[in-house]
Amino acid sequence: MQIYLNEKQLHVDQHCTLYELRNTQQKNADLLIINGQPIEYDQPLHPGDRVIMLQRGRHPSPEELERLLAARHTPEVQQKIKQGKVGIAGAGGLGSHVAIALVRVGIGQLTIVDFDVVEPSNLNRQQYFIDQIGKPKVMALKENLQRINPACRINIFNQKIGPENIKGLFGEIDILVEAFDAADQKAMLTNYFLANFPDKFLVAASGLAGYEPSNTIQTSRVSDRFYLCGDGVSAAEPGRGLMAPRVGIAAHHQANTVLQLLINQTAE
Amino acid sequence: MKLTINGESHEYHEQLTVTQLLSRLKLRPDQVVVELNRSILAPETHNNTELKTGDVIELVQFVGGG
Numbered sequence: 001m002q003i004y005l006n007e008k009q010l011h012v013d014q015h016c017t018l019y020e021l022r023n024t025q026q027k028n029a030d031l032l033i034i035n036g037q038p039i040e041y042d043q044p045l046h047p048g049d050r051v052i053m054l055q056r057g058r059h060p061s062p063e064e065l066e067r068l069l070a071a072r073h074t075p076e077v078q079q080k081i082k083q084g085k086v087g088i089a090g091a092g093g094l095g096s097h098v099a100i101a102l103v104r105v106g107i108g109q110l111t112i113v114d115f116d117v118v119e120p121s122n123l124n125r126q127q128y129f130i131d132q133i134g135k136p137k138v139m140a141l142k143e144n145l146q147r148i149n150p151a152c153r154i155n156i157f158n159q160k161i162g163p164e165n166i167k168g169l170f171g172e173i174d175i176l177v178e179a180f181d182a183a184d185q186k187a188m189l190t191n192y193f194l195a196n197f198p199d200k201f202l203v204a205a206s207g208l209a210g211y212e213p214s215n216t217i218q219t220s221r222v223s224d225r226f227y228l229c230g231d232g233v234s235a236a237e238p239g240r241g242l243m244a245p246r247v248g249i250a251a252h253h254q255a256n257t258v259l260q261l262l263i264n265q266t267a268e
Numbered sequence: 269m270k271l272t273i274n275g276e277s278h279e280y281h282e283q284l285t286v287t288q289l290l291s292r293l294k295l296r297p298d299q300v301v302v303e304l305n306r307s308i309l310a311p312e313t314h315n316n317t318e319l320k321t322g323d324v325i326e327l328v329q330f331v332g333g334g
Contacts, residue, residue, distance in 0.1 A: 090334055092334050093333075093334055094334045095334070179334055180334050181332060181333060181334040182332055183296070183299040183329075183330040183331055183332040184296075184298045184299050184330075186299070186330040186332075186334075187298060187299045187300055187301055187311075187328075187330050188298075190301045190328070190330075191301055191308060191310065191311055194301070194308040195308045195310055204330075205334065206328070206329075206330045206331050206333075207331050207333070208333050208334075209331075209332075209333040222301075222303070222326055222328055223303055223306060223326060224306075226301075226303075228328060230331075232329075232331070233331060234331065234333070235331035235332050235333060236331075236332050236333035237332075242333050242334075247333075247334070
């Protein structure tokens, strides 16, 4: 009969039991799961069962992780994601969420640039931890990303972005995510990038502060290579702060637009 | 002069540069992205770019937060 072991199809004898499978396939496994249920005694297997065998404390290899992602996402899709090279300008509320989403889906390469350090006030919406306060954000983010998927190549630059260094930082990527905080910096980056990189995509964000309705945050295609996520109007200002849920919604609009562009070369 | 701005038709009675249009619309010049007839317009050229009838303009005014 056919079963799945760690997301890979496997032919086994029709009377095969869980422990027999463990003894032949993965002797040291100490956590056995059948169809999502942890199992602590031997039992017969059935056709189509999805069996996961883990050894506590052992990390899966990059190849295993890749196989798991390909099984989840389908190999054709995963191949396209894996080839993706994406830049993230800013590692705050938007950038840290976008980076985590893209690393979870198995992006090939990320280039992340920011000049800030993690401050206590960032923890209300940015993907950092108490013990990372004071660290440069790009270093803290790389640590967190490598704990999720060490197979992704993460390039970090701890510096301020301006017209003088955009080409050097982002010349090799396919898609840039604008994840700045200040409106004039957002405009500067967008103007420069679209004018100087006619073959690359830009996914920017504007209007994501407060706790107004989730569904006012949208993705729009401003022009061929320029996508904009947000409600367009909710600026961060006194009385309307930046908060994790809505910043996360906008960031995930950006991440999903990147994903669509990587897979389909267009997004909607 | 007829302009299409963000997909909507607008009529102006006098000649305008991009800078003057932004000021009319109360947009902050350092926070906008202007696309004129599908090309990005460099900010330093806003002041001497005269608009003409039939121009298609996309304006994005960024707001802060990230």
